[in-house]
Amino acid sequence: MSRIGAVGGKYAMRRMGYRGSSMVNICDLELIGTQIEQDKYVIYLTKEYFQQEIIEDLVAEKLLLDCSIANLVGHRIVDRAIKLKLAKEASIKRISGVPFLMIYKFQYG
Template sequence: MQFSVKVSNYQKNLMLNICDSDLLGKDIIQDKLTMSISKSYYGEKIVGKQEAEELLKKSSIINMVGDQTVSLSIELGIGSENGVKRISGVPFLIVFKM
């Protein structure tokens, strides 16, 4: 299980953009909506499950896309199934920790 991540600081918060590595560089299209899983936004480095878990736990703002990524966040109690949206069947979730 591999994830593509980009970590940055945003207004004194740790922001994590994370996706399933196999989605990197793809466009997800549904009707008139297109979500680009760009390398510039998600592609700083590839990490394994353990590092992905650590990043999910310590980040305050998380943008995530993909079955494995969203499932992992829900398993860790970071995300909720209620907040998951889907574009052409691909789940995405945005989390803001307070």
């Protein structure tokens, strides 16, 4: 996996509707343009998929709290979701050491 210097507190974000819900993809900005490989799997972290805009910590936190579905990649954004108690450590998957987390908030009524 190639990495460039860390960009503190900045994330790539794409927001969309999905089946009547609000969905966000958020990735630590420095991971955009990289590929992650483990065993026979390769994941491309592309600008086209993740980066509609660049956001900072407070906006990321608000989006995490307000969305129905979140697809998160990277240490900082996944740590932020855990600190907000939106998921548990056991829910985190790691591919070549990079954390991935998907959050689905069930809504009733």
